[in-house]
Amino acid sequence: MRISELSRRADVPVATVKFYLREGLLPPGELTSATQARYADAHLERLRLVRALVTGVGLSIDSTRQVLALIDHPPGEVAEVFGAVQQLLTPTDAVDPARERSTRTLVEQWGWTCEEGYDAPLRRLAGALAAVDAAGFEIPDGVLDRYAAAMHAVAEIEIAHVPRTSLSEAVRYMVLGSVLMEPVLLAVRRLAEAQVATASEENFRPG
Amino acid sequence: MRISELSRRADVPVATVKFYLREGLLPPGELTSATQARYADAHLERLRLVRALVTGVGLSIDSTRQVLALIDHPPGEVAEVFGAVQQLLTPTDAVDPARERSTRTLVEQWGWTCEEGYDAPLRRLAGALAAVDAAGFEIPDGVLDRYAAAMHAVAEIEIAHVPRTSLSEAVRYMVLGSVLMEPVLLAVRRLAEAQVATASEENFRPG
Structure with a gap:
């Protein structure tokens, strides 16, 4: 065309x-003429x-x-491409290392892995949690776990x-x-x- | 103090x-002195x-x-106060009336009510769906229903x-x-x- x-x-x-x-x-x-x-x-x-x-x-x-x-x-499977794209999509500011560690522990409690090199969403979560703290809002027990379950269900149908x-x-x-x-x-x-x-x-x- | x-x-x-x-x-x-x-x-x-x-x-x-x-x-119960606050929190641009009607139909299929005067979130959803359309992304069947179920579960624990x-x-x-x-x-x-x-x-x- x-x-x-x-x-x-x-x-x-x-x-x-x-x-x-x-x-x-x-x-x-594909050139079909000079112009x-x-x-x-x-x-x-x-x-x-x-x-x-x-x-x-x-x-x-x-x-x-x-x-x-x-x-x-592609560096590998679709998931790896997607992970790499996620890194590009998710600019994150520097996060307090202690906050990042506690966030990683939280996420691992959900049974989720956070591979190195694909941790932009993890740092984004750590930053969001820090902002909530800074605004003086205390997240009630169980709310984050519910978020995880809900978002896992959402991701499943999206990725299907x-x-x-x-x-x-x-x-x-x-x-x-x-x-x-x-x-x-x-x-x-x-x-x-x-x-x-x-x-x-x-x-x-x-x- | x-x-x-x-x-x-x-x-x-x-x-x-x-x-x-x-x-x-x-x-x-309460004034305790002139200053x-x-x-x-x-x-x-x-x-x-x-x-x-x-x-x-x-x-x-x-x-x-x-x-x-x-x-x-307060105009009534907490829910009404919250609804009124939501209106203030949710600035929405004008939405195509046909899009607003179809969004209302969708939400009612979930068994949710959208009372008049508290419809800022509904218009926000209509606007978001219009933006998705405009970007040429087709939402697969069932995704929005899954969103509704997931967000209902989230709202339940938050409001509890x-x-x-x-x-x-x-x-x-x-x-x-x-x-x-x-x-x-x-x-x-x-x-x-x-x-x-x-x-x-x-x-x-x-x-």
């Missing part, structure tokens, strides 16, 4: 497609992924290039639906699913809180 | 306490709540004043722990719990995804 059709089918402006080509995020098409190139379905799939990473997830061009490199030269068509599609699904579904999950939580609060008024009336 | 002790016990600088007093977020103390006032435990509790709303949650002074008005003149000491403490707990725990929940989800992806590698290998 020509660049115009590629642009139309991916719903990405031609100027943006050319920008991705210049940045090397999209491989060049025209032909693009294959693989280009369309790649373009959709780039668009999702840059616009949907908000990755920088550099981070997008790193994700693409992982897909093109990873497309098997290609590594590129699998990563696109997992990255978009990770990031774009966060506001959905949080909105559902707020609704659930309102629901449970209304239903159990008797149970938590103060006094 | 004097303002210095109030400041120390709440871990809020004296200048900030004076600012809250000027803004009417904290009621004046000195005495504060009671009720002031300390209120100060902790104001601090949590302004610093922990990031509410504006105006929104904080509205939350305090709800606590001081609402303190019964006072309306002020109950609202402080629910507001802080709603807002501050969001990053914690999301970090646990990322960890769960990594966990499930690693454990079920066989199941989602592409090809």
